[in-house]
Amino acid sequence: MITFYSYGSFFGLPDASPFVMKGEMLLKLAGLPYEADTRGFTRAPKGKLPYIKDDGALIADSTLIRLHIEKKYGFDFDRALTAHQKGVAWAVEKMLEDHLYWVMVYWRWMVDENFERGPKNFFRRAPALIRPLICKIVRNKVRASLHAHGIGRHNDAEKTELAGRCIDALSQVLGDNRYLMGDQLCGADATAFAFIAGGLPDVFESPVRDQLLAAPNLVAYHDRMMAEFFPAFVKLRSRAQSGG
Numbered sequence: 001m002i003t004f005y006s007y008g009s010f011f012g013l014p015d016a017s018p019f020v021m022k023g024e025m026l027l028k029l030a031g032l033p034y035e036a037d038t039r040g041f042t043r044a045p046k047g048k049l050p051y052i053k054d055d056g057a058l059i060a061d062s063t064l065i066r067l068h069i070e071k072k073y074g075f076d077f078d079r080a081l082t083a084h085q086k087g088v089a090w091a092v093e094k095m096l097e098d099h100l101y102w103v104m105v106y107w108r109w110m111v112d113e114n115f116e117r118g119p120k121n122f123f124r125r126a127p128a129l130i131r132p133l134i135c136k137i138v139r140n141k142v143r144a145s146l147h148a149h150g151i152g153r154h155n156d157a158e159k160t161e162l163a164g165r166c167i168d169a170l171s172q173v174l175g176d177n178r179y180l181m182g183d184q185l186c187g188a189d190a191t192a193f194a195f196i197a198g199g200l201p202d203v204f205e206s207p208v209r210d211q212l213l214a215a216p217n218l219v220a221y222h223d224r225m226m227a228e229f230f231p232a233f234v235k236l237r238s239r240a241q242s243g244g
């Protein structure tokens, strides 16, 4: 049995991290049984989640998990796609992971109100006396990562414009399709779903959320995918939205 190391549910989502939601969805797409373990972060081989343990082998990184599934289990996530579609799907995936993600991180972590309602909850098990210090250290680390990536050097209007182009591109690629690239699922559906889901919780007020909500096809796609793959969270999301 594969062990899938995750953060666990926050903000009405299957997981706080879009990369973890992507990883879990890849396991579901491949039909592989797994058990989730939310206590693996301190032993994470690359200091990040998700990672899996499969027959004793540790595979860290959502994309490397995908490659592992493809190699070890012979599962082709993109079997329904043409070569051109495969290229587009991969490019869309990396646009979300390596570009839009960092704008999302900025709004979640660097805006005080969003941090208070969101990531601060990750530290609620830390001793009360040192909790503010831990929050400060981790936030400073995130700030440094944003700066190193480059997104953190842009002003809010610039970040918003860049995020808008990503969301628009995603919406254009999806169009009226049921799934990202057509009427069949592919590997990038795991990423597209996870990053839309990560941007939608109403605890985070952000231009990214507004831009996603302004794209009806992305919201409808998200709701379809949530119902298909994480049905328990459809209820949680609607309860959260109705203030319950």
Ligand SMILES: N[C@@H](CCC(=O)N[C@@H](CS)C(=O)NCC(=O)O)C(=O)O
Pocket (backbone or CB within 6 Å): 017, 018, 019, 020, 047, 048, 049, 050, 060, 061, 062, 063
């Ligand atoms: N490239 C990695 C990215 C994973 C990632 O960035 N995970 C974040 C959560 S969204 C994390 O665990 N960060 C912890 C840290 O940087 O300390 C993947 O695809 O799995």
